Amino acid sequence: MGPYSEVELGRLRVERSGSLSGGGTTHGVFRCRAPDGEALLFKEYRPGTRGEVDPSVLRAHVRWRQQLSPADRRRLDALAAWPTAVVREGRTVAGVLMNEAPREFFEDKEPGAVRDLTALARDPDYSARYHAPHFPAPRKLAALGHLLQSLAFLHGLDVVVGDLQPRNVLTTGTTGVPRVYFLDCDAYLVEGKNPFRVVREPEPWRVPGAKTFTERTDLYKAALLVARCLAENLALHDLRPRMFADVLPSVDVDVLRALTAPDRPGRPAMRAAELRPMAQAWQALVREDGAMYVRNDTYAMARWPVPTGPGTARPSRGTPPHHTRTGEPARSTVRRPDTAATPRKGWLRRFLDFFRGSPANRR
Numbered sequence: 180m181g182p183y184s185e186v187e188l189g190r191l192r193v194e195r196s197g198s199l200s201g202g203g204t205t206h207g208v209f210r211c212r213a214p215d216g217e218a219l220l221f222k223e224y225r226p227g228t229r230g231e232v233d234p235s236v237l238r239a240h241v242r243w244r245q246q247l248s249p250a251d252r253r254r255l256d257a258l259a260a261w262p263t264a265v266v267r268e269g270r271t272v273a274g275v276l277m278n279e280a281p282r283e284f285f286e287d288k289e290p291g292a293v294r295d296l297t298a299l300a301r302d303p304d305y306s307a308r309y310h311a312p313h314f315p316a317p318r319k320l321a322a323l324g325h326l327l328q329s330l331a332f333l334h335g336l337d338v339v340v341g342d343l344q345p346r347n348v349l350t351t352g353t354t355g356v357p358r359v360y361f362l363d364c365d366a367y368l369v370e371g372k373n374p375f376r377v378v379r380e381p382e383p384w385r386v387p388g389a390k391t392f393t394e395r396t397d398l399y400k401a402a403l404l405v406a407r408c409l410a411e412n413l414a415l416h417d418l419r420p421r422m423f424a425d426v427l428p429s430v431d432v433d434v435l436r437a438l439t440a441p442d443r444p445g446r447p448a449m450r451a452a453e454l455r456p457m458a459q460a461w462q463a464l465v466r467e468d469g470a471m472y473v474r475n476d477t478y479a480m481a482r483w484p485v486p487t488g489p490g491t492a493r494p495s496r497g498t499p500p501h502h503t504r505t506g507e508p509a510r511s512t513v514r515r516p517d518t519a520a521t522p523r524k525g526w527l528r529r530f531l532d533f534f535r536g537s538p539a540n541r542r
């Protein structure tokens with residue numbers, strides 16, 4: 180992107196033949212050439228929504244990215260389609276320019292379609308019926324670990340996502356290191372300010388008791404997203420304590436349950452940065468060579484898939500999942516010591532113990 184932060188619509192060469200947004204009702208997203216020849220996307224606000232935009236806040240959004248340190252700007256650009264310029268049509272704001280999501284965030288078989296986080300919630304039947312890849316739990320968790328890390332980065336810059344939901348975040352496919360990429364950044368809040376006067380948020384992702392978008396609503400939605408992707412059910416509401424026991428240690432499930440507590444006072448005042456150790460552990464479940472692992476209350480790290488079935492002990496506390504010929508646990512399997520002195524009895528456990536102990540949180 181050139182040094183400009185505003186451009187007149189007439190100076191863009193817009194390819195109107197195909198909208199990447201699939202004909203969205205409020206916005207269209209088109210490939211275009213900027214005046215300097217750069218290939219970008221033009222997100223066009225339709226006439227009905229132009230009045231909802233506060234032009235000065237939107238301009239501040241664009242300038243905010245430009246004044247970031249080069250390292251922060253590079254990191255932001257690698258994980259989000261942040262608006263790079265405001266597009267004017269006479270005196271009105273017609274939309275924004277942004278980068279197109281990198282290739283790995285598009286579906287392999289449909290090059291025109293992006294792969295959003297609903298892909299992580301596909302169940303095996305759906306995947307088989309529509310020939311769409313099914314994502315194993317370690318891949319879901321590694322991608323969502325990157326999402327949590329990215330939220331910590333954004334919150335650290337005083338940015339709140341707001342309308343965090345699966346359609347607004349893309350993910351990589353079934354190869355390579357899982358990552359996510361954020362869309363719809365023109366509606367993010369920077370230093371508490373939203374360029375849109377009218378707030379849009381799908382009903383299934385509303386946070387009970389919340390009136391505005393905050394870091395805490397982002398965390399509620401992120402935790403719900405993790406649970407819904409693992410459950411392969413985008414309508415899931417109640418997280419039960421033993422849920423996901425095969426693929427998560429119970430302390431991680433406790434965190435997800437606390438963050439998504441139905442009543443506002445029941446949720447911990449946690450920050451995304453505090454979830455970094457958990458997010459890192461999730462990211463480590465998929466290695467660069469594609470090898471996958473699982474962590475739960477029994478195993479600190481075991482190769483995925485853990486063999487089950489006839490003649491193989493189903494993993495349970497104290498039972499290694501598979502053995503070498505010598506009867507030793509396979510080297511890829513590290514059994515968690517049964518004492519309390521595991522690395523995971525650390526910040527998170529202490530935090531949750533404290534949190535559960537406070538009278539306001541006894542339910």
Ligand SMILES: Nc1ncnc2c1ncn2[C@@H]1O[C@H](COP(=O)(O)OP(=O)(O)OP(=O)(O)O)[C@@H](O)[C@H]1O
Pocket residue numbers: 199200201202203204205206207208220222260277278279280293346347362363364
């Ligand atoms: N940077 C991008 N790269 C690739 N595709 C994009 C990009 N930005 C948007 N899209 C496509 O356009 C769709 C809509 O974009 P976005 O989420 O920014 O708008 P929206 O505010 O949700 O619009 P609408 O209300 O019309 O759904 C996305 O779901 C995606 O398919």
Ligand SMILES: [Mg+2]
Pocket residue numbers: 346347362363
């Ligand atoms: Mg959207």
